[in-house]
Amino acid sequence: MPDPDYPTVIQAGDSGVMVLFGDSLDMSINNAAHAFDAALRVQNWTGVEEIAPAIRSVLVRYDPLRISADALKDKIIDLLSGRSWLEVEPDPNRRIWKLPAHYGEESGPDIESVARQLGKSIEATIEEHSQSKLTVLMLGFAPGCAYLGSLPKHWDLPRLDFVKPEVPPGSLSVAVRQTVLFATHIPTGWQTIARTPFLSFSRNTEPFFYLAPGDEITFEPIDLRTFKDLEREVQQGKQIVTPELPN
Amino acid sequence: MNGFLEILSVGPAVTIQDLGRPGYARFGLSTGGAMDSYALAEGAALLGNQKHDAVLEMAGYGGKYRILDYPLWIALTGAAMQSSVDGRKVDWRCSLLLTPGQVLEVGSVIEGTPGGTYGYLHVAGGIRVEPEIGAMGTHLRAGVGGVDGKVLKAGTRLAIGPSDEDSDSKPPQKAMMLPDPEYLGRRNIRLLWGPQSERFSQRTRQRLLDETFALSHRRDRMAMRLHLEPDQPPFESLLTGLSDPVQDGDIQMTGDGVPAILVREHQPTGGYPRIATVITADHAAVAQLPTGEPFRFELVTLDQAIEALKIWRAQIHALAQAAQPVIRSPEDIDNLLDYNLIDGVISAGDQSL
Numbered sequence: 003m004p005d006p007d008y009p010t011v012i013q014a015g016d017s018g019v020m021v022l023f024g025d026s027l028d029m030s031i032n033n034a035a036h037a038f039d040a041a042l043r044v045q046n047w048t049g050v051e052e053i054a055p056a057i058r059s060v061l062v063r064y065d066p067l068r069i070s071a072d073a074l075k076d077k078i079i080d081l082l083s084g085r086s087w088l089e090v091e092p093d094p095n096r097r098i099w100k101l102p103a104h105y106g107e108e109s110g111p112d113i114e115s116v117a118r119q120l121g122k123s124i125e126a127t128i129e130e131h132s133q134s135k136l137t138v139l140m141l142g143f144a145p146g147c148a149y150l151g152s153l154p155k156h157w158d159l160p161r162l163d164f165v166k167p168e169v170p171p172g173s174l175s176v177a178v179r180q181t182v183l184f185a186t187h188i189p190t191g192w193q194t195i196a197r198t199p200f201l202s203f204s205r206n207t208e209p210f211f212y213l214a215p216g217d218e219i220t221f222e223p224i225d226l227r228t229f230k231d232l233e234r235e236v237q238q239g240k241q242i243v244t245p246e247l248p249n
Numbered sequence: 250m251n252g253f254l255e256i257l258s259v260g261p262a263v264t265i266q267d268l269g270r271p272g273y274a275r276f277g278l279s280t281g282g283a284m285d286s287y288a289l290a291e292g293a294a295l296l297g298n299q300k301h302d303a304v305l306e307m308a309g310y311g312g313k314y315r316i317l318d319y320p321l322w323i324a325l326t327g328a329a330m331q332s333s334v335d336g337r338k339v340d341w342r343c344s345l346l347l348t349p350g351q352v353l354e355v356g357s358v359i360e361g362t363p364g365g366t367y368g369y370l371h372v373a374g375g376i377r378v379e380p381e382i383g384a385m386g387t388h389l390r391a392g393v394g395g396v397d398g399k400v401l402k403a404g405t406r407l408a409i410g411p412s413d414e415d416s417d418s419k420p421p422q423k424a425m426m427l428p429d430p431e432y433l434g435r436r437n438i439r440l441l442w443g444p445q446s447e448r449f450s451q452r453t454r455q456r457l458l459d460e461t462f463a464l465s466h467r468r469d470r471m472a473m474r475l476h477l478e479p480d481q482p483p484f485e486s487l488l489t490g491l492s493d494p495v496q497d498g499d500i501q502m503t504g505d506g507v508p509a510i511l512v513r514e515h516q517p518t519g520g521y522p523r524i525a526t527v528i529t530a531d532h533a534a535v536a537q538l539p540t541g542e543p544f545r546f547e548l549v550t551l552d553q554a555i556e557a558l559k560i561w562r563a564q565i566h567a568l569a570q571a572a573q574p575v576i577r578s579p580e581d582i583d584n585l586l587d588y589n590l591i592d593g594v595i596s597a598g599d600q601s602l
Contacts (some may be wrong), residue, residue, distance in 0.1 A: 140518060146389060
């Protein structure tokens with residue numbers, strides 16, 4: 003059912019306007035935010051400085067001395083009214099990544115606990131996780147840190163009741179039907195089940211960030227030895243995965 | 250032919266800063282950059298630097314820096330700190346030529362009014378490090394930029410710019426000075442209600458405007474928590490919602506009911522409800538508030554926020570014209586008799602003229 007309260011356009015500080023598409027974690031809402039983000043980015047409106055999507059919203063940061071809040075909101079409302087954003091198909095040009103991931107052992111210390119909570123074997127847990135077609139819902143928290151969703155309903159796992167001081171870059175941690183892919187050393191309260199040697203950002207080489215909101219991701223289970231080999235290649239600056247485009 | 254700045258000793262939170270990295274919030278990286286953009290512009294005006302040239306940001310305490318190989322023009326801006334060169338006092342907001350071997354010592358923020366938190370050390374041509382993700386400034390939380398993405402350590406030698414050959418930075422010819430700015434003394438921080446303000450009760454919102462607050466010691470380049478006195482109970486804390494984009498100046502209500510003002514290295518997205526947003530014109534003022542100093546929030550309208558931003562930008566824009574040649578006072582001159590007292594080069598007046 004379309005929610006009559008959305009989409010909505012709200013002033014956020016003196017230099018921001020927020021566009022919200024809903025109030026739940028729903029793939030059509032997330033897709034609407036990505037589609038509107040893409041539509042905004044090709045407008046090149048004078049005074050707009052940055053466009054940043056999140057799970058169900060898009061922030062438009064602007065210079066209020068170059069475009070007034072009213073003028074900007076009029077343009078946004080105009081653009082919004084052109085389409086049914088909750089019904090748009092996922093971007094046909096979205097990129098599809100198959101990322102290598104080493105599950106369990108030192109890379110995923112919480113795999114047993116997660117399998118137990120799912121009532122599945124470790125093998126079945128790995129199979130279900132790696133084969134789930136996930137979308138980059140947003141990048142947030144830290145550079146290149148991607149929130150991927152959504153896993154099947156029974157993956158609605160709680161967060162831990164403590165925070166691990168640090169997990170290494172590439173760690174894949176799960177909770178609330180999402181997988182978060184870290185790109186830096188990060189504290190987390192999510193359960194870590196695997197690690198990918200792929201790093202989602204580079205500090206020296208453009209375009210600096212590889213994953214973008216809306217990208218599609220699945221995982222390919224690899225063993226520890228392959229992980230170490232690929233990790234070495236990444237350290238040598240090699241690009242170990244390239245995305246595909248949908249047929 | 251540029252020299253080096255050698256760090257002999259350094260405070261606990263000194264970083265290389267510049268204008269930061271706008272445009273990467275969609276990839277999980279907030280802009281970052283200097284906590285005090287006015288102080289950044291002051292240094293550029295005093296030294297003829299580019300506005301994006303990298304500087305040292307010194308939180309609370311500076312350190313000892315030695316000039317190596319070539320003479321170097323420097324300037325100190327932002328919160329005034331105890332400072333000297335070879336034992337002789339150095340004035341804030343003045344440019345100064347140092348010679349190789351000379352040691353600049355920068356201590357704590359000078360207490361009293363207006364005080365502050367962040368002092369800046371600028372060098373002509375800018376500090377030069379390898380840019381990361383398009384800028385030199387340190388984003389500590391992300392571990393990007395500066396030297397290894399971290400605070401500076403003693404023993405480090407920093408190269409001096411300009412970073413590109415085509416730079417039209419003009420080396421200074423003489424010592425310049427700027428008047429003390431007003432924002433450092435601001436104790437009413439202006440705010441606007443935001444997208445989530447109405448999730449809070451009217452009473453909670455009114456409380457934010459009615460009470461006097463101070464910043465606690467738990468403050469850094471990411472967030473600054475308020476200090477609540479024993480007679481100030483925690484605020485109403487609301488359930489975390491879906492993550493939305495976060496902006497500089499957002500006042501977030503953390504789970505324990507203590508408001509925190511999010512600053513340059515804030516998380517780009519967040520689910521904690523935000524009760525209000527500090528206006529852009531007061532970002533430098535709020536960042537510079539001395540820890541423990543009483544201040545209040547003042548609600549303004551969007552029009553007032555934009556009027557304040559116009560004034561703020563005009564002040565920054567006028568800095569290059571506002572810089573005046575330093576007039577030295579006689580007690581600071583070694584050999585007074587060498588100077589011609591008649592032609593007006595020397596004023597017996599106060600140095601802060």
